[in-house]
Amino acid sequence: MTAHTTGTAARTADADTAAHTYDVVVIGAGPVGENVADRVVHGGLSVAVVERELVGGECSYWACMPTKALLRSAAALRAARRVPGAREAVTGDLDVTAVLRRRDSVASHWKDDGQAAWLDSVGIALYRGQGRITAERRVEVTDEAGSVTSLAARHAVVIATGTSALLPDIPGLRETVPWTSREAAAATAVPGRLAVIGGGVVASEMATAYTALGSSVTVLARDGVLPHAEPFAGERVTAALREAGASVRPGAQTEAVKRDGDGTVHITLTTGEHIEADEILVATGRTPNTRDIGLDTLGLTPGSWLTVDDTLRVLTDNGTPPAGGWLYAAGDVNHRALLTHQGKYQARAVGDVIVARATGEPVDDSPWGRHTATADERAVPQVVFTEPEIASVGLTAAAAQAAGLHTRVIDYDLGTIAGSALHTDGYQGHARMIIDEDRHTIIGFTLAGPDTAELLHAATIAIVGEIPLNRLWHAVPAFPTISEIWLRLLETYGH
Numbered sequence: 001m002t003a004h005t006t007g008t009a010a011r012t013a014d015a016d017t018a019a020h021t022y023d024v025v026v027i028g029a030g031p032v033g034e035n036v037a038d039r040v041v042h043g044g045l046s047v048a049v050v051e052r053e054l055v056g057g058e059c060s061y062w063a064c065m066p067t068k069a070l071l072r073s074a075a076a077l078r079a080a081r082r083v084p085g086a087r088e089a090v091t092g093d094l095d096v097t098a099v100l101r102r103r104d105s106v107a108s109h110w111k112d113d114g115q116a117a118w119l120d121s122v123g124i125a126l127y128r129g130q131g132r133i134t135a136e137r138r139v140e141v142t143d144e145a146g147s148v149t150s151l152a153a154r155h156a157v158v159i160a161t162g163t164s165a166l167l168p169d170i171p172g173l174r175e176t177v178p179w180t181s182r183e184a185a186a187a188t189a190v191p192g193r194l195a196v197i198g199g200g201v202v203a204s205e206m207a208t209a210y211t212a213l214g215s216s217v218t219v220l221a222r223d224g225v226l227p228h229a230e231p232f233a234g235e236r237v238t239a240a241l242r243e244a245g246a247s248v249r250p251g252a253q254t255e256a257v258k259r260d261g262d263g264t265v266h267i268t269l270t271t272g273e274h275i276e277a278d279e280i281l282v283a284t285g286r287t288p289n290t291r292d293i294g295l296d297t298l299g300l301t302p303g304s305w306l307t308v309d310d311t312l313r314v315l316t317d318n319g320t321p322p323a324g325g326w327l328y329a330a331g332d333v334n335h336r337a338l339l340t341h342q343g344k345y346q347a348r349a350v351g352d353v354i355v356a357r358a359t360g361e362p363v364d365d366s367p368w369g370r371h372t373a374t375a376d377e378r379a380v381p382q383v384v385f386t387e388p389e390i391a392s393v394g395l396t397a398a399a400a401q402a403a404g405l406h407t408r409v410i411d412y413d414l415g416t417i418a419g420s421a422l423h424t425d426g427y428q429g430h431a432r433m434i435i436d437e438d439r440h441t442i443i444g445f446t447l448a449g450p451d452t453a454e455l456l457h458a459a460t461i462a463i464v465g466e467i468p469l470n471r472l473w474h475a476v477p478a479f480p481t482i483s484e485i486w487l488r489l490l491e492t493y494g495h
């Protein structure tokens with residue numbers, strides 16, 4: 001038995017003869033796994049996490065953080081250029097080397113010493129290697145050298161293994177060794193010409209970033225840009241990308257891809273059209289990291305998304321948890337909402353419910369109860385850091401209609417608010433509020449415009465709190481802030 005642990009926490013766990021034993025074992029130390037472990041420790045239980053790459057996961061090193069760093073400098077520059085007085089002080093162009101250097105720092109130079117030290121400081125044991133479930137409450141960890149350590153969980157095992165980029169079955173694509181979100185986030189040089197397959201969140205953000213960094217970007221957006229958002233969101237991002245010099249091709253479907261000896265990528269569309277690029281980014285969604293974690297031992301299908309109940313216990317194909325209810329799945333891997341903040345919210349619920357079940361405390365799995373993640377169904381906030389920013393929460397008008405709800409849609413031009421005009425000369429933006437007419441509450445909210453990200457949380461609170469509109473009327477936005485959009489939307493509704 002080889003213990004590839006770090007830290008004092010590992011040494012304080014009981015070691016029995018068969019395995020290192022903890023109350024809880026978490027597979028995957030991304031933001032979600034880390035938060036489950038933290039919550040479990042705060043509840044007084046012992047916990048080990050298993051990580052095969054870097055503690056902090058995709059978000060810290062190849063997703064949220066580095067991509068936002070790639071976008072931020074250009075956004076700050078755009079903002080300054082739009083305000084007279086500041087504009088005149090901007091005398092140079094974006095410093096690409098400085099942007100990449102800052103990104104490196106934001107990604108902690110792809111080292112996890114800081115996060116590993118944090119785990120140790122709060123008493124979480126870390127085992128490095130690939131985690132696999134071998135039996136009920138048993139996990140084996142295989143490290144890089146092939147040594148195997150057996151872990152046993154007294155109460156629960158949590159799968160928080162996240163996702164990887166999905167490569168669609170396009171002839172020649174794999175052989176070109178395309179960029180995925182990882183290479184786009186961690187690039188050390190900016191390609192002259194970048195083709196992007198996809199029109200979702202990753203494609204839109206990376207097209208925005210690389211256009212600003214100097215690439216000539218072509219977006220092959222088969223299903224349009226941000227197809228799941230309100231239509232005005234995709235329209236505005238498309239217009240801004242085009243204005244910045246990118247080519248955006250809604251409806252363009254890739255038939256085949258190949259890379260030349262000199263590195264040039266040749267893309268053939270289903271129309272027969274031919275596009276050349278120096279690099280190609282595939283941003284067509286995610287696939288769960290469940291292929292090699294022992295799902296077969298539980299009668300589940302390796303490589304599948306994990307279905308969970310209200311307290312995030314994994315459900316087998318017959319809709320029940322494995323005997324004993326010891327297996328949970330949180331974060332991207334359960335496919336409820338592929339966002340860090342939502343996964344961390346699930347992590348808090350999972351950590352707390354495991355502690356409650358272990359200590360005999362009552363479990364509150366009612367809607368909005370402490371041990372459920374109800375907001376996943378009703379109020380998932382998301383900010384897409386494009387130009388303009390798209391900030392949304394809850395349902396779109398189309399989704400509300402599809403759900404058969406009796407709704408009213410209120411639109412307002414964000415550019416006409418006094419706060420917007422002060423923020424930026426010629427501020428352009430749009431707001432949409434979806435009202436449930438039977439309950440007189442907000443069920444959806446979308447903003448498109450510069451710096452709308454920080455306005456979103458008010459809408460999330462209104463939706464989660466189910467605040468009646470006639471009470472919301474008394475939440476007076478300060479003048480002259482962009483938040484006065486709330487007043488204008490309520491007035492338009494009829495207050």
Ligand SMILES: Cc1cc2nc3c(=O)[nH]c(=O)nc-3n(C[C@H](O)[C@H](O)[C@H](O)COP(=O)(O)OP(=O)(O)OC[C@H]3O[C@@H](n4cnc5c(N)ncnc54)[C@H](O)[C@@H]3O)c2cc1C
Nearest residue numbers: 028030032052057058063064131161162331332338339340
């Ligand atoms: C380009 C990009 C940008 C994004 N930007 C944002 C954003 O701005 N805001 C936002 O909220 N979300 C964003 N997301 C989504 C966000 O990254 C994910 O929702 C989040 O990382 C999910 O966290 P997780 O812990 O579930 O999984 P992950 O972060 O994927 O972590 C899972 C961890 O498990 C480890 N692991 C997997 N299998 C095993 C195994 N068998 N044994 C041991 N370890 C294993 C992995 O190495 C990894 O460290 C972005 C995603 C992408 C791709």
Ligand SMILES: NC(=O)c1ccc[n+]([C@@H]2O[C@H](COP(=O)([O-])OP(=O)(O)OC[C@H]3O[C@@H](n4cnc5c(N)ncnc54)[C@H](O)[C@@H]3O)[C@@H](O)[C@H]2O)c1
Nearest residue numbers: 168198199200201202203222223283284285338383384385
């Ligand atoms: N700022 C943020 O919050 C942020 C940023 C990036 C990613 N994320 C998260 O990461 C997840 C993954 O993002 P993503 O952009 O990879 O996925 P996505 O699901 O948002 O978009 C994938 C897009 O690819 C298109 N597509 C699928 N197959 C295709 C094919 N064969 N050819 C052409 N187009 C195809 C789809 O129409 C879709 O628009 C998202 O769910 C998102 O929540 C969040």
